[in-house]
Amino acid sequence: MVEWTDFERATIQDIFSRIDKDVVGPAALSRCLIVYPWTQRYFGSFGNLYNAAAITSNPKVAAHGKVVLSGLELAVKNMDDIKQTYADLSVLHSEKLHVDPDNFKLLADCLTIVVAAQMGPGFTCDVQAAFQKFLAVVVSSLRRQYH
Amino acid sequence: MNLKRPERERASPSDSGSRAAERMSLTEKDKAAVKALWAKISKSADAIGADALSRMLLVYPQTKTYFSHWPDMKAGSEPVKKHGKKIMGGVGLAVSKIDDLTAGLLELSELHAFQLRVDPANFKLLAHCLQVVIANMFPKDFTPEAHVACDKFLANVALSLSEKYR
Numbered sequence: 097m098v099e100w101t102d103f104e105r106a107t108i109q110d111i112f113s114r115i116d117k118d119v120v121g122p123a124a125l126s127r128c129l130i131v132y133p134w135t136q137r138y139f140g141s142f143g144n145l146y147n148a149a150a151i152t153s154n155p156k157v158a159a160h161g162k163v164v165l166s167g168l169e170l171a172v173k174n175m176d177d178i179k180q181t182y183a184d185l186s187v188l189h190s191e192k193l194h195v196d197p198d199n200f201k202l203l204a205d206c207l208t209i210v211v212a213a214q215m216g217p218g219f220t221c222d223v224q225a226a227f228q229k230f231l232a233v234v235v236s237s238l239r240r241q242y243h
Numbered sequence: 244m245n246l247k248r249p250e251r252e253r254a255s256p257s258d259s260g261s262r263a264a265e266r267m268s269l270t271e272k273d274k275a276a277v278k279a280l281w282a283k284i285s286k287s288a289d290a291i292g293a294d295a296l297s298r299m300l301l302v303y304p305q306t307k308t309y310f311s312h313w314p315d316m317k318a319g320s321e322p323v324k325k326h327g328k329k330i331m332g333g334v335g336l337a338v339s340k341i342d343d344l345t346a347g348l349l350e351l352s353e354l355h356a357f358q359l360r361v362d363p364a365n366f367k368l369l370a371h372c373l374q375v376v377i378a379n380m381f382p383k384d385f386t387p388e389a390h391v392a393c394d395k396f397l398a399n400v401a402l403s404l405s406e407k408y409r
Contacts, residue, residue, distance in 0.1 A: 130387040131394055148388050205371055209390065212375045213382035221294075221318050224375060225302045 098233050100175060107226040112172050115214055121165030122158040124207040126151045132202045138195055164203070171234050178237045186241035197239040204231040266402055267395055274341050276392035281338045283384050284377060288335065291380065292327030293319070295372040303368045309361060330369070337400045344403040356407035363408065366401035373397065 100108075129136050130148045139145065142156040151157055167185065174181040189195045208228060212219045269277075284291060297318035299306050313322040333351055340347025355361055374393060378385040385393075 127387045127390060131391040148391075152387065208371075209375055209378045209385075212379040213385060216379065216382070219375075219379050221298045221301045224298055228302050 097176070098178070103222070104226040104229060105175065107223050108172055108175065108230050111211060111215070111223070111227060112169060114218070115211060117165050117169075118162060120161075120207070120210055120214065121163075122161030124203065124210045125161035125164055126154070126157050127210060128203045128206040129157065131206065132199075135199055135202060138193065138199075168207075168234065171230070171237075175230075178233050179240060182234070182237040183241060186238050189238055190242040197235075197242055200235040200238050204228075204235055207231065266399065269341065269392075269395055269399060273392040273395055276389055277338060277341060277396045280377075280384060280389050280393060281335070284381055285335065287380060288331040289324070289328045291373065291376050292329075292331035292334075293324045294327070294380075295369065295376045296323050296327040296330065298375060299369050299372040302372065303365075306365055306368060309359075309365075334373075334400070337396075337403075341396070344399055345406055348400065348403045348406075352404050352407045355404050363401060363405040366397075366404065370394070370397035370401065 129139070129145060129151050136145050139157070139160075142154060142160075144150040144154060145157075170181060171178045189197070208224065208231065211227065212224070215223075300310070300316050300323070301318065307316055310316055310322070310326075313320075315322055317323070333348075336351075337344060337348060345352075374385070374390065374397070377393070378390075
């Protein structure tokens with residue numbers, strides 16, 4: 097089981113209470129599609145992903161960014177058992193969506209950068225470490241049901 | 244299925260013929276974006292380097308193994324500040340040699356290959372931390388377009404630095 101320090105728990109709750117969720121989810125997903133364009137392979141039905149401007153203004157990308165962030169909020173609410181909380185999501189990503197799990201890390205890195213940009217001085221080294229530990233647990237839980 | 248090919252220009256003629264497994268070469272647009280970003284951030288280079296290095300040592304503790312000879316690895320300590328400055332000197336050099344990174348970074352490559360022997364996986368970790376710091380300090384300038392160019396640039400720098408490893 098993952099051990100969280102009091103600082104880490106408080107930091108994760110704090111980050112998610114501070115960030116503008118309707119902005120961060122879409123921004124992170126669109127950044128991922130722009131910076132790592134091969135991730136677009138999973139979004140063939142999303143229409144125009146032709147260039148950065150198109151991706152940033154694509155309503156399906158924005159909507160899906162919010163879905164991704166709600167998924168993360170689920171983990172925030174269940175920090176002591178993210179593995180179990182994400183079991184169905186893991187099966188979904190593996191069996192139905194067929195997402196290469198290496199992509200989870202790419203999205204996680206984009207999320208870190210978007211949150212760093214939003215939080216300014218509050219995003220200290222320790223806060224970054226806690227956030228990346230949280231994302232690592234999320235990624236690991238999403239990978240878990242792959243076989 | 245989206246069959247329309249995305250808007251991407253041809254890569255520039257590749258530098259000194261070095262071909263590595265993952266080299267996604269820099270286009271002229273990438274190079275312009277990198278130089279534009281560098282112009283905005285270079286005055287804060289020392290602070291960026293120190294902050295990025297501190298973050299890397301904390302977020303990826305395995306990287307501390309390369310600095311066991313330092314008396315102090317805490318964020319803001321003298322060795323960290325000094326080394327962060329040195330690293331950014333290398334980044335600045337890379338920006339100036341962006342048209343031929345492999346030739347331009349030859350000495351640094353030999354240093355990393357024969358003396359430092361840093362496992363190349365670590366270059367990605369530092370690159371990530373550098374970009375976190377840039378996003379944190381310059382949120383308006385680190386647009387998605389600047390980000391992709393910067394990420395490609397740092398990946399190319401890493402490849403050129405590991406050129407001589409074997």
